[in-house]
Structures are given as structure tokens and as C-alpha cells.
Amino acid sequence: MTQPLAYIHPEAKLAQNVVVEPFTVIHQNVEIGEGSWIGSNVTIFPGARIGKNCRIFPGAVISAIPQDLKFGGEETLAIIGDNTTVRECATINRGTSDKHKTQIGKNCLIMAYVHVAHDCVIGDSCILANSVQMAGHVEVGDWSIIGGSSAVHQFVKIGRHAMISGGSLIRKDVPPFTKSGREPLSYAGINSIGLRRRGFSDKQIAQIQDTYRYVYLKNLNNNDALSEIEINLPASAERDEIVNFIRTSERGIMKGLS
Incomplete structure (x- = not known):
């Protein structure tokens, strides 16, 4: 009409x-x-x-x-x-x-x-x-x-299932499954509530958390963190998605909380 x-x-x-x-x-x-x-x-x-x-x-x-x-x-x-x-x-x-x-x-x-x-x-x-x-x-x-x-x-590239706080200045790539906020934009954990709403299992969410501990909580540079992830964590679709996102990032990923 x-x-x-x-x-x-x-x-x-x-x-x-x-x-x-x-x-x-x-x-x-x-x-x-x-x-x-x-x-x-x-x-x-x-x-x-x-x-x-x-x-x-x-x-x-x-x-x-x-x-x-x-x-x-x-x-x-x-x-x-x-x-x-x-x-x-x-x-x-x-x-x-x-x-x-x-x-x-x-x-x-x-x-x-x-x-x-x-x-x-x-x-x-x-x-x-x-x-x-x-x-x-x-x-x-x-x-x-x-x-x-x-x-x-x-x-900038923003990964799947990311949740970014209002008022953010997004200058770096934002890896998948994460929450982020502050200035400069920083990692604030994983988007666990959103992932549960979308059917991710507790096991999947736990492995995503484990993966990001190497990236943001162990004081490793990105290359070392990715190597440790591939050595120490079992392969899964989510683990590999995170690793591939970070490895192929051209702008670099957002920082961790300091």
C-alpha cells in the first residue's frame, strides 16, 4: 500500500x-x-x-x-x-x-x-x-x-556475541564473547549472560573463560598467550574462534584491565 x-x-x-x-x-x-x-x-x-x-x-x-x-x-x-x-x-x-x-x-x-x-x-x-x-x-x-x-x-573488527558498554571509543578490535567498557576500552569479562540466553552450555562458557585467562590475566603477550592456549586447552569451536580472531587482528585487540 x-x-x-x-x-x-x-x-x-x-x-x-x-x-x-x-x-x-x-x-x-x-x-x-x-x-x-x-x-x-x-x-x-x-x-x-x-x-x-x-x-x-x-x-x-x-x-x-x-x-x-x-x-x-x-x-x-x-x-x-x-x-x-x-x-x-x-x-x-x-x-x-x-x-x-x-x-x-x-x-x-x-x-x-x-x-x-x-x-x-x-x-x-x-x-x-x-x-x-x-x-x-x-x-x-x-x-x-x-x-x-x-x-x-x-x-575495527568486533567478534561475535560481544557486548560493549555505552559511550565507548572503540579503536581496537574486540574479541568474540567478551564484555568491554572503560576508557581506553578494556576487557571486562565474558558475556556469560548473553551466551546462556543463546544456548551456550556451562562447559562452553567455562572454556571461553579459561581461554581469556591466558589472554588477559596471565601477563603474557598475545603470541605467548595463543601458544599456551593451544598447548593447554582442548580444541573447540569457541577456543579456535578466539585464537583465530586474535591471530588475524590487524589493529590489535583491546587491552585488559590494569
Whole structure:
């Protein structure tokens, strides 16, 4: 259902049961899936790919060109997965020639005034709380939560199931399954409550805790900590995920509590 005061470019592709409220503008080269609702005063620029059953609240701007002086007008995308909600005045820019897309996964909640810059990749079931500001090329793993008014430096990687305190300045990579806060951003334990809610067993959680003891509590440098982990702890999906994340980190990981 499209209100008469909305503008939809004739080349935009909307499923039949998409609702578009008044004063919204949808440009060409846009695709919106079944059951999605687009509120009033939303602007959706070329390159947007919005999935099924999404909700885009008033004032949001989707797929505007990147705020990047190197952008040369190349054709890129901004992809939003099924069942994702984008709240008021959030801005999601499309990609550049780096990844050719900015991507937000399924079942995410992008709260009001969030900015997701070019070439970011956000996994499924993530929450970005109010006014999170995300620079370009950031990667966020599934089920991560970033607290309100946090700022994420470009090229930072945040692992799965991480929980980051509101107001954080995120300059370094944040390993999976962790909680973090303070300034500078520091390890504050593992996200045990979130992991239990998502079906992790006590044994899995205990091994994650054991793994991070080597990283953050034994006064070892990262290389030595990883070696000790591989020698002393049995292999598991979670252990290996942590080891691989730290080993491949290009920016370095957040510090431990001092």
C-alpha cells in the first residue's frame, strides 16, 4: 500500500504488500521485500536492497553515497537483511570500490541516530543502540551489542556475541564473547549472560573463560598467550574462534584491565 503523497520511482521494485507512508522518497535501483513497512519522511537512494518484514522509521536515510572523498561514483549497494528494524533518523551509506556494499544482517535493531558508514558488514541479530557512530570498513559479528553513543574507528573488527558498554571509543578490535567498557576500552569479562540466553552450555562458557585467562590475566603477550592456549586447552569451536580472531587482528585487540 502506497500513500499518494509518497514518491516511488517507476523503476524501483517493491513487493506488492510493502507499505510506504506519506512524504517518503524511493529512488530508482531500489528493491524492497515482502511485508516491509517504510515510515514517513524516509529517503531511500539508489542501491538499496531491503529484505522482507523490515521496518524503516521516519527520518531514516538508506543508501546515500559514502562520506568518502575517494568515492568515484561507482555502482554499489546498501543491503539490509530480513526482519531488521531501522529506527528514526539512522543513516546507512552504501559501499565503495572496497567491498562494493554495506551490509546489515537479519533480525538486527539499528536504533535512532545510528550512522553505519560505507563498506561496514554487520552480522545477524546485532543491536546498535542510539547514536552509535560507525566509521567505514567496520565488521561486527553476529549477536553483538554496541551501547549507545559509542564511536567505532574505521577498520575495527568486533567478534561475535560481544557486548560493549555505552559511550565507548572503540579503536581496537574486540574479541568474540567478551564484555568491554572503560576508557581506553578494556576487557571486562565474558558475556556469560548473553551466551546462556543463546544456548551456550556451562562447559562452553567455562572454556571461553579459561581461554581469556591466558589472554588477559596471565601477563603474557598475545603470541605467548595463543601458544599456551593451544598447548593447554582442548580444541573447540569457541577456543579456535578466539585464537583465530586474535591471530588475524590487524589493529590489535583491546587491552585488559590494569
